[in-house]
Amino acid sequence: MPISETTRAEALSLVDRYPVARAALLPLLHLVQSDEGYVSEDGIAFCGEILGLTKAEVGAVATFYTMYKREPFGDYLLSVCTNPTCKIAGGQRIYEAYVDACGGHVDADGAGVMVEHAECLAICDAAPVVQVNYEMYGPLTDDEAADLLDKAKAGDPPASNVSGQVPPTFREVERELSGIDDGVGEFLVEAARRQVTEYDTPPAYRTGETEIPVTHPGGDVVGHGGRAFRADAGLETDHDRQRREVLDRVPDEQREIVEDLAGEGSSSTADLAGSVVDGRQAPPPAAEQPEASGAATPPSAGADAAEGAEDDPSPADSDDDAGGTDPEEAGR
Amino acid sequence: MSTGQVHAMSYRYDVEGVADIDVYEAHDGYEGVRIALGLQPAEIIERVKEAGLRGRGGAGFPTGMKWSFVAQDTGKPIYVVCNADEGEPGTFKDRPLMERDPHQLVEGMIVAGLALNAEQGYIYLRGEFAAAGRALTKAIRQAYERGYLGADVMGSGKRYDLLLHRGAGAYICGEETALLDSLEGRRGQPRLRPPFPAAKGLYSCPTTVNNVESIAAVPFILRNGVDWWRQWGTEKSPGPKLLGISGEVNAPGNYEVAMGTPVREFVELAGGMVDDRELKFWFPGGSSTPLLPGSAADVEYTFEAIMEAGSLLGTGALMFYSDQTCVVDTVLRFTEFYEHESCGKCTPCREGSYWLSQILRRIEVGSGSESDLDLLLDLCDNIFGRVFCALGDGMTSPITSSLKYFRDEYERHIREGRCPFGATPPRRDIPVLEARTVGATVAPPATPQPLKVAGEA
Numbered sequence: 001m002p003i004s005e006t007t008r009a010e011a012l013s014l015v016d017r018y019p020v021a022r023a024a025l026l027p028l029l030h031l032v033q034s035d036e037g038y039v040s041e042d043g044i045a046f047c048g049e050i051l052g053l054t055k056a057e058v059g060a061v062a063t064f065y066t067m068y069k070r071e072p073f074g075d076y077l078l079s080v081c082t083n084p085t086c087k088i089a090g091g092q093r094i095y096e097a098y099v100d101a102c103g104g105h106v107d108a109d110g111a112g113v114m115v116e117h118a119e120c121l122a123i124c125d126a127a128p129v130v131q132v133n134y135e136m137y138g139p140l141t142d143d144e145a146a147d148l149l150d151k152a153k154a155g156d157p158p159a160s161n162v163s164g165q166v167p168p169t170f171r172e173v174e175r176e177l178s179g180i181d182d183g184v185g186e187f188l189v190e191a192a193r194r195q196v197t198e199y200d201t202p203p204a205y206r207t208g209e210t211e212i213p214v215t216h217p218g219g220d221v222v223g224h225g226g227r228a229f230r231a232d233a234g235l236e237t238d239h240d241r242q243r244r245e246v247l248d249r250v251p252d253e254q255r256e257i258v259e260d261l262a263g264e265g266s267s268s269t270a271d272l273a274g275s276v277v278d279g280r281q282a283p284p285p286a287a288e289q290p291e292a293s294g295a296a297t298p299p300s301a302g303a304d305a306a307e308g309a310e311d312d313p314s315p316a317d318s319d320d321d322a323g324g325t326d327p328e329e330a331g332r
Numbered sequence: 333m334s335t336g337q338v339h340a341m342s343y344r345y346d347v348e349g350v351a352d353i354d355v356y357e358a359h360d361g362y363e364g365v366r367i368a369l370g371l372q373p374a375e376i377i378e379r380v381k382e383a384g385l386r387g388r389g390g391a392g393f394p395t396g397m398k399w400s401f402v403a404q405d406t407g408k409p410i411y412v413v414c415n416a417d418e419g420e421p422g423t424f425k426d427r428p429l430m431e432r433d434p435h436q437l438v439e440g441m442i443v444a445g446l447a448l449n450a451e452q453g454y455i456y457l458r459g460e461f462a463a464a465g466r467a468l469t470k471a472i473r474q475a476y477e478r479g480y481l482g483a484d485v486m487g488s489g490k491r492y493d494l495l496l497h498r499g500a501g502a503y504i505c506g507e508e509t510a511l512l513d514s515l516e517g518r519r520g521q522p523r524l525r526p527p528f529p530a531a532k533g534l535y536s537c538p539t540t541v542n543n544v545e546s547i548a549a550v551p552f553i554l555r556n557g558v559d560w561w562r563q564w565g566t567e568k569s570p571g572p573k574l575l576g577i578s579g580e581v582n583a584p585g586n587y588e589v590a591m592g593t594p595v596r597e598f599v600e601l602a603g604g605m606v607d608d609r610e611l612k613f614w615f616p617g618g619s620s621t622p623l624l625p626g627s628a629a630d631v632e633y634t635f636e637a638i639m640e641a642g643s644l645l646g647t648g649a650l651m652f653y654s655d656q657t658c659v660v661d662t663v664l665r666f667t668e669f670y671e672h673e674s675c676g677k678c679t680p681c682r683e684g685s686y687w688l689s690q691i692l693r694r695i696e697v698g699s700g701s702e703s704d705l706d707l708l709l710d711l712c713d714n715i716f717g718r719v720f721c722a723l724g725d726g727m728t729s730p731i732t733s734s735l736k737y738f739r740d741e742y743e744r745h746i747r748e749g750r751c752p753f754g755a756t757p758p759r760r761d762i763p764v765l766e767a768r769t770v771g772a773t774v775a776p777p778a779t780p781q782p783l784k785v786a787g788e789a
Contacts, residue, residue: 017495018495019409019535020517020535022516022517022518023516023535024517025517025518026497026498026499026500026514026517027497027498029500030459030498030500051517060519061517061519064502064519064520064675065459065499065500065501065502065520066500066501066502067459067460067499067500067501068500068501079460082665083422083619083665083666083669084421084619084651084653084661084662084665084666085421085422085651087665088579088580088653088657092756118460119419119421119503119672119673120419120420120421120669121460122418122419122423122424122426122427122460122461122576123424123427124421124422124578124579124584124649125424125576125577125578125584125585125586127584131460133462134460134461134462135462135463160463162463163431163463165463167462173462176462176465176466177459177462177465177498177500178498179497179498182469182472182473182496183469183473184472184473184481187476187482187493188493188495190483190493191452191491191493194451194491195409195451195452199407199408199409200407201406201407201408202408202409203408203409203534203535203536203537204535204536204537
């Protein structure tokens with residue numbers, strides 16, 4: 001399903017609220033759901049396009065969180081808590097009755113519903129609890145629960161006995177969750193702009209990177225998307241920078257050896273920095289670990305070189321969304 | 333030291349319309365910000381330290397000390413992040429606070445920002461809390477309109493902005509470093525520490541992550557004083573505490589009590605056990621805290637006393653279960669919770685949670701063997717302390733503690749070949765794959781065909 005132009009404009013305005021573009025990904029996915037009713041492949045591609053991420057990176061996030069639905073179902077999502085307190089009170093029975101009544105987890109008839117089992121919904125005093133589009137109902141008898149499902153299917157759910165509010169449709173609640181209508185966007189855009197421009201060191205794009213020039217708000221071609229793209233733009237890449245920094249710190253008498261290792265002018269500019277990283281003994285999958293690292297360095301590069309590589313977005317970077325060891329190298 | 337129910341941080345809960353800024357202001361609202369503006373940042377932190385406020389999100393780390401670790405003068409922005417991803421099973425204290433008195437959190441966030449020289453705060457709200465999101469959205473908008481937020485907080489020349497960020501459904505994002513990764517637009521997976529968020533947190537900048545209740549407590553401490561806060565509780569666990577009391581009690585609900593109150597009183601506060609049942613076991617602070625037997629109900633509710641009793645105070649989520657409830661079934665369901673919520677980053681948690689569930693299910697349905705109990709403990713031993721974050725450690729708590737106190741009940745399941753309580757385990761959503769024999773999927777022709785090779789005659 002193609003994403004509407006309105007959504008595109010709104011997506012860009014959401015991105016502007018954060019000093020680092022990618023931080024807008026969760027709100028963006030909520031926004032996509034408000035447009036499409038679920039997150040389609042097109043929706044994934046759209047977020048990737050807005051943020052300069054690959055579809056794999058966005059998909060990895062979209063599938064991690066339970067609130068992003070990957071199939072269309074209609075207007076009402078019923079989440080039944082089945083944790084022990086609710087289970088004892090009848091939550092499990094309600095859930096199983098729902099699945100039986102819908103012949104599965106999705107029933108597209110009428111308004112269209114999806115049934116899911118939820119983990120603790122933080123309202124254990126009302127056990128057993130069912131949420132309709134994140135509006136709480138409880139405690140429910142089996143009959144009340146069945147009635148709630150019927151009314152949701154008919155597109156006419158009652159007001160929540162907890163909040164007193166009638167649940168909006170799934171698309172409407174997802175729009176709320178995106179934050180697009182929070183009404184304070186202009187302040188947040190200005191705040192993000194200041195964080196990027198008014199400090200000695202701006203917020204970093206990637207976990208562990210502290211020296212990256214982050215160019216935000218708006219589409220950030222430098223901080224995103226991989227080496228080739230940035231090289232085309234005539235900008236120094238992360239890897240170029242790391243390589244330069246590493247080389248700068250190598251003692252003169254070792255420089256020749258190191259440059260040989262690095263393969264001057266080769267396409268894999270990250271090789272040297274990469275080899276420094278690889279030389280670390282069993283790097284734990286950490287986001288960043290200057291303090292913890294630097295123990296094992298390649299003999300040719302020396303201790304100083306290792307220091308220069310500390311900011312490297314190493315394979316151990318928690319940014320493993322791309323599926324490869326190095327997000328910059330994967331799939332390019 | 334007074335004990336029992338109090339109305340300290342919850343005293344505005346029942347004020348009509350307090351979610352609106354006019355009513356809130358009429359009830360001492362934003363007084364904490366006014367006071368904080370008259371103090372040096374270090375003085376605010378000092379008062380929080382003197383009050384002895386301990387983090388209300390589960391770990392109980394002293395909030396003032398945590399704030400003093402936040403690196404100042406790094407040339408980077410400093411971030412205050414509120415962990416409003418309340419999801420620990422049994423916990424429901426933050427959601428009511430945000431729904432009923434949302435300005436309280438907004439005010440706390442501003443004070444925290446002033447204490448830390450931060451210009452930006454984030455509230456990471458659990459996505460499923462639609463109503464709380466609406467209340468906070470309105471509160472933040474009103475706070476901007478009144479000049480409590482924005483470029484010039486109450487004419488002080490100081491800037492503070494507050495962004496409400498909704499999560500998308502992942503328990504792990506309640507872990508502070510996973511929360512930060514999630515807030516950065518990634519899968520919510522915990523980070524290795526060090527570096528700690530105080531040095532390199534959100535966007536690699538100095539950051540503090542605090543629970544809703546911890547942040548909301550600070551304006552109270554500034555306004556009413558350290559002695560007011562310390563009139564409740566003990567030296568090491570002072571103050572009032574918001575609780576979620578649930579399980580088989582007559583009046584489950586959201587209560588505020590003085591620290592140090594005996595747990596027995598909580599059951600009485602909640603109207604006693606349903607149908608006059610006997611208390612068999614209870615969780616002091618969520619499913620990640622080891623369960624305790626009914627006989628431990630006289631313990632005082634403080635960090636130190638609960639720890640001495642062999643558990644943890646956790647999030648203040650008390651779940652009471654009776655002699656009619658099967659321990660194994662309860663533990664199984666909690667273990668399935670962890671299996672569902674494991675982020676998959678580290679092996680002991682990802683694989684361990686799966687196998688723990690399988691074994692517990694086998695025992696619960698009566699197909700277990702005596703050796704399964706040692707297998708459970710062995711698995712737990714290989715998870716606890718060998719995982720990235722507290723989720724993995726937490727999943728072992730219900731298992732090891734239940735085996736400690738109720739091993740006989742496990743053995744009964746095995747001996748009798750069924751659940752003595754007649755509990756039925758949850759139906760699996762995912763069908764178990766049937767093993768297939770190796771072979772062709774299509775039947776081969778009756779007569780074998782000789783192989784012909786290209787180029788050969």
